[in-house]
Amino acid sequence: MIKLQHVSKTFRVGKNKIEALKDVSLEVNKGEIFGVIGFSGAGKSTLIRCVNLLERPTSGEVFVDGHDVLKLKKKALRQMRRKIGMIFQGYNLLETANVYDNVATPLKLEGVPNEEIKARTEKYLEIVGLTDRKSAYPSQLSGGQKQRVAIARALAHEPEVLLSDEATSALDPNTTDAILELLLRVNKELGITIFLITHELNVIQRICDRVAVMENGRIVEQGSVVDVFTRPQQPMTKRFISTESKFQIPSTVKDDLLKSGRLVKLTFLGESSKDPILATLAKQYDVLPSIIAGGIDQLKNQSVGKLLVHLKGDKTQVEIAVGFLHDQDVLVEEVKD
Numbered sequence: 001m002i003k004l005q006h007v008s009k010t011f012r013v014g015k016n017k018i019e020a021l022k023d024v025s026l027e028v029n030k031g032e033i034f035g036v037i038g039f040s041g042a043g044k045s046t047l048i049r050c051v052n053l054l055e056r057p058t059s060g061e062v063f064v065d066g067h068d069v070l071k072l073k074k075k076a077l078r079q080m081r082r083k084i085g086m087i088f089q090g091y092n093l094l095e096t097a098n099v100y101d102n103v104a105t106p107l108k109l110e111g112v113p114n115e116e117i118k119a120r121t122e123k124y125l126e127i128v129g130l131t132d133r134k135s136a137y138p139s140q141l142s143g144g145q146k147q148r149v150a151i152a153r154a155l156a157h158e159p160e161v162l163l164s165d166e167a168t169s170a171l172d173p174n175t176t177d178a179i180l181e182l183l184l185r186v187n188k189e190l191g192i193t194i195f196l197i198t199h200e201l202n203v204i205q206r207i208c209d210r211v212a213v214m215e216n217g218r219i220v221e222q223g224s225v226v227d228v229f230t231r232p233q234q235p236m237t238k239r240f241i242s243t244e245s246k247f248q249i250p251s252t253v254k255d256d257l258l259k260s261g262r263l264v265k266l267t268f269l270g271e272s273s274k275d276p277i278l279a280t281l282a283k284q285y286d287v288l289p290s291i292i293a294g295g296i297d298q299l300k301n302q303s304v305g306k307l308l309v310h311l312k313g314d315k316t317q318v319e320i321a322v323g324f325l326h327d328q329d330v331l332v333e334e335v336k337d
């Protein structure tokens with residue numbers, strides 16, 4: 001649905017050159033939710049803006065639905081842009097128009113017949129749950145409600161793709177969850193492909209099928225969310241996950257534990273979460289496993305269990321026990337200092 005090939009973007013500010021994107025290639029399939037994650041300044045906004053040419057790449061190719069958008073003439077580009085809706089962190093609503101008109105006015109400007117405007121505006125306000133607030137002005141709405149208006153406005157053009165530029169970054173956790181639920185419904189029930197950028201791991205975990213991790217204008221890793229976040233390969237991805245991870249134990253506690261044994265982080269996926277692996281380990285080897293911390297991450301279609309376990313015992317026995325864990329269907333990471 002969206003294909004970027006070797007896309008680079010250089011900004012010139014006075015005498016300085018800023019390489020915001022460096023040879024970025026990625027493909028978003030029809031019907032999926034694809035997320036790009038990275039810290040501030042990684043190039044995410046520039047990347048998403050290259051899809052609908054709010055930003056023109058310095059080099060490389062951008063395809064939307066098979067069309068090479070950089071080669072499209074004005075009229076064809078306008079038509080292609082209709083296939084692409086966009087929502088932003090700052091909502092971009094018309095403050096002087098009420099909710100209904102915020103959705104209806106852009107349709108009017110596009111020449112959609114009046115009856116169709118009414119039908120679509122009502123339909124999409126209903127989908128985002130704002131039918132009873134259609135006369136309210138943006139200043140009378142919460143951040144989550146404003147984002148719902150922006151989503152209805154984007155959907156009213158009946159796009160094939162929705163681009164989301166940090167749509168939940170200004171919202172509190174509960175409102176973020178509700179907007180993510182809405183985006184999931186938009187994807188599932190209306191069949192709209194979603195391409196989003198975010199700096200929030202939670203957004204990727206909750207709704208994305210695939211993810212790309214960006215650093216300094218480059219994509220350093222991409223793949224399915226389960227693979228990338230349970231078996232991160234690149235230091236940047238590991239750093240992202242550990243920054244967000246809830247497994248932070250005080251260094252004094254960690255030092256004590258490492259003196260008396262080894263610490264392993266176990267990640268359980270799917271069926272492996274049902275096996276009594278630690279009980280088996282304690283029974284088969286002369287090793288005492290203690291659970292130091294644990295939790296479950298809910299990914300879109302799968303839950304992932306994580307345990308931080310201390311293994312105490314004779315050095316050789318602990319070594320054999322770690323080998324046993326590696327042989328199971330769990331991911332084992334040794335925690336050192």
Ligand SMILES: Nc1ncnc2c1ncn2[C@@H]1O[C@H](COP(=O)(O)OP(=O)(O)OP(=O)(O)O)[C@@H](O)[C@H]1O
Pocket residue numbers: 011012013018019020038039040041042043044045046047199
């Ligand atoms: N219009 C512009 N002119 C000059 N430099 C720009 C412009 N837009 C972005 N940049 C620079 O390009 C780099 C990438 O910025 P970008 O906004 O794409 O990153 P980001 O990952 O979206 O970060 P953030 O989440 O903070 O917006 C930064 O160094 C930024 O300063």
